[in-house]
Amino acid sequence: MKRKIFLNISLVASIAVISASILLVLIFYNFHLSREKSSLKDYAHMMANSLEVLESRNIHTLISTENPNLRTTIVNENGEVVFDSAVNPNTMENHLNRIEIKTALKDGSGESIRYSTTLDKDTYYYAILLSNNWVLRVSRQTDNILSVFMKILPSIFFIVPLILILSFLISSLLTKNILKPVENTTSNMEKIITGEKFDEVEIYDELIPFIRTVSKQSEEIKLNIKTLKEKADIMDTITSNMKEGLILVDENKNILSANISGINLFNGNENNSYYGNNFIQLCRNIEINEALENVINHKKEMDLIIESNEKYLNVFLNPVISNNSILGAVILVVDSTERHKADLIRREFSANVSHELMTPLTSINGYAEMIESGMAKGEDIVKFASIIRKEGARLLDLIDSIIRLSKLEETEKNKDLLPIDIYNIASTIRESLITVAKDKNIDLQVHGQKTIINGNKIMIEELLFNLIENSIKYTNPGGKVEVTIGKDENHSYIKVSDTGIGIPKESQDRIFERFYIVDKSRSKKTQSTGLGLSIVKHIVEYHDGSIELISQEDKGTTVTVIF
Missing domain, CATH: 3.30.450.20 (PAS domain)
Structure with a gap:
């Protein structure tokens, strides 16, 4: 040894x-x-x-x-x-x-x-x-x-052996007294690292307190690392599954953490963690960056509503302060696009409903006052009562359409879908409307084959009824309404064609909007509420389908629904 x-x-x-x-x-x-x-x-x-x-x-x-x-x-x-x-x-x-x-x-x-x-x-x-x-x-x-080196090599050959001999002599004297306790200490340090109990025999007394301290701290470090890792894993799981964006930045606006939702809401690259990058590299919006600057400089929270790329974002910025010193900021981003669109739709809907309800109610109220005041006599009373009944029926039809449309908007998509034969449904709807068609001398035909889709039967019945009834309403006597049911390699479809009066080109983009009526005078004759095609559009969206319209004035209209 x-x-x-x-x-x-x-x-x-x-x-x-x-x-x-x-x-x-x-x-x-x-x-x-x-x-x-x-x-x-x-x-x-x-x-x-x-x-x-x-x-x-x-x-x-x-x-x-x-x-x-x-x-x-x-x-x-x-x-x-x-x-x-x-x-x-x-x-x-x-x-x-x-x-x-x-x-x-x-x-x-x-x-x-x-x-x-x-x-x-x-x-x-x-x-x-x-x-x-x-x-x-x-x-x-x-x-x-x-x-x-070759020039001074002779000198080295002379000096180096002398130094080596002297080193060997000194090493031999020191080895016996020093090396063994040091080796024991080294061995115990290795035991500390592996978690074994160390041996204090033949170890320098001065090193024993050091070894014990290192052993204690080693255990504490292991425990702290384990605890921190568990907390980090929990936090990472929470933030990764958040729909809201959560971003942490330091006082220099460098990103410390950004979850996937935060990166996606700012249209960033989700494969990039953006750690250490300045916030502006993730979010280019000037208003948000200026707000972040104010939050860090003035130590005050701020809230923003940002419209960007057809999205509405609620951005909440809070400073992180310790001992009156700014450490950074927390940015919470909430996608409020759907809520904003829903609010806009509700406002438009309320305005349209108020207007559409006001018309028949005003008419009913006016004729009722004339009857009540005695201004109407004999045959006029019967005439006014008939008008009141028709306006009341129109009002009830409008309310019924509004209720159905509201239910469609509130119903969860793709729910309660079962295999149904849309050709069979189309044939049934034809039987219910054939009398109306014959009264106008309109040829109503259904063509196609058995076609199965996953759908809501009641909704598909209403879709077909609205489309066919609409075609009959706006087709002149002697015209033709043709319904075709079929499927190709990838999709099933419903096609309703008529030889009616057609839709002006400038109105075709808006024809599926609520309460939109191409010609007010024409709608009064046909008793249209302006909600039928809007209901059709919502039913198509419920089934994740698409709808296409081709129309030419005085020649006819074709509506195609693809599932």
């Missing part, structure tokens, strides 16, 4: 001596190289100063009188060699990409060292920019580090 320890210490000592020797060589080499560089730089600057006052024809004369061990080259601003003291410049390649030339043209001076395998020497190049934008380059061959 002692021999092994001694050899290990000797090895360390040997490495130390060798390292010191190498370091000595490096120091000597660096000193030698520094002196060579300094000498070459001084010569280059002297030559540059001399060349500034000479014409180009005197360059060769000047350089030939200088140190013959140095090589001098002059390069113009295009990298072409104008002069070289060792080689014919006409045979030399362009020097514009040489490191020292490129650096000199950019910074005023440049240098580099290149090794020659032929001469086994380094060549040091130093270049300086002249006033005419030419470059003067001076080079000198110098010993490389291996050559320097």
